[in-house]
Amino acid sequence: MGTISEEILGRAAGKKACAGEFVIARVDYAMSHDGTSVLAVKALKEMGVDKVWDPSRIIIPLDHLVPANNETTALLHKELREWAFSHGIVHFYDVGEGICHQVMAEKGFAMPGKVVVGADSHSCTYGAFGAFGTGVGATDMAEIYASGKLWFRVPETIKVTIDGGLPKGVTAKDVALHVIKHVKADGAAYKALEFYGSTISEMSMAGRMTLCNMAIEMGAKAGIVPPDARTEAYLEGRAVEPYAPVYANDASYCDEYHFDSRISPLVACPFEVDNVHDVEEVEGRHIDQVLIGSCTNGRFEDLREAARILDGRKVKCRTLVIPASRGVMLEAISSGVAATLLKAGATICNPGCGPCLGGHMGVLAQGEACMSTTNRNFRGRMGKGAEVYLGSPLTAAATAIEGKIADPRRYL
């Protein structure tokens, strides 16, 4: 009797879990990447723990600074490899496999009803598969490494319903930005979101991942889509173990939002993710770099959409395309999408997080602006004194053609 979060956390805690209560829940899968594993391993050592709880349930993909950008990073990667090997970590994914959240989905660790915790704020992406996916810091991850459990305050849940087909040029990213525009950057703090309605049930798994990925941009602890036939089809032959879907059952919600899908392509302007405008309002602003990629929009579907617009055209500003995984890159190559993007003048980089977090590979100069398909436009995020605008792969591709923010509908 409860929301999806209450049901999943209750199952994992072995007792009824009501919003507001603190529970200690069993974690099914724990993910940490190169950025956070190093600190987690350090904390684990300092805790005096020399054995992890279950080496087959810890997943470590290297994605944040890959390949290593300098000797310090190279050394941290080396130490992490050695630690993973010596602890028998079964699912260690080295440079080039992909972004942690994409890897978690592709390899079948994100499943309905599971508690999947990642040492990365965008771990809420796993809610696309009906999992309770949430992000924590490195010391919390060390606690999971040690015990396989973690304390949680059971969140209240906001029910979001979106109905209707998406208009031409409008994608799951625009839906995510539309929800953020109304819920606001802290509107779901400490809470979970559940997504319902025909827009969601018609949405691809890639689209649901985009939507749930951005739940944290409203402060949410988790963003969950109830699993359906589409979820099952994706997980067929992929899920690493059996799973039992969990649904809301006579649940009470702390708030409800109803949205219509008839929206424009949207852009989040610097420096807050809820500073969202219709593309018509910001068209024409000068852009120095376009980035198509990240855990938000680096999937094959996103690259294919960008290629639709860029096919036979030329980019006017430097355009980076960063596939979210090796699998995405292979699909882009075999389908011809990669060739289309390259012919248009884009640069395709290796799978990984790229410049999204301002560390590596495409960081901006002072005074520059980027139109990006990523999830954050915080001050200085992609480089000190630079601006980031967030939009869909379609909007990013149209912008690349003009070198200024452009309405993708003109090119469809």
Place this chain on the structure above:
Amino acid sequence: MKFKGRAWKFGDNVDTDVIIPGKYLRTTDLRSLGEHAMEGLDAGFKPAPGDIIVAGKNFGCGSSREQAPMALKYAGISCVVARSFARIFFRNAINVGLPIVEANICDAVESGDVVEVDLDNGIVKAGGREYESTRLPEFLQDILKAGGLVAYRRGVR
């Protein structure tokens, strides 16, 4: 736990990218994080040991990087008083032993004012007034008192 210090005031939605920019995350010298704390927002941020950050809502939103509360701690900040915190920052602060308090004092405080925090009783004093703050559950207070989750876990084993 009680703290008294001068305030550094910030607004709403102070995110982890301005608390510690991404380019500083790869370091083995965690103390050096303190030198870059709040760099993205205020280049003149040089707190005296014991100073207190006062902020609006959603402090610490964004990344799960634990280096954010660590940077503030190593910069000498004794406590952060905000109207509300982002969830992951909240957990991380407790885990690294940076005391945090939810209280709505932002409008009543200017940078440089003296602020007093009584964590055990959930009271914040600022601008000649007393404010009630949300009290942390006891087990979280215990983690803070131990100096963070690592020290707490060593103690309880």
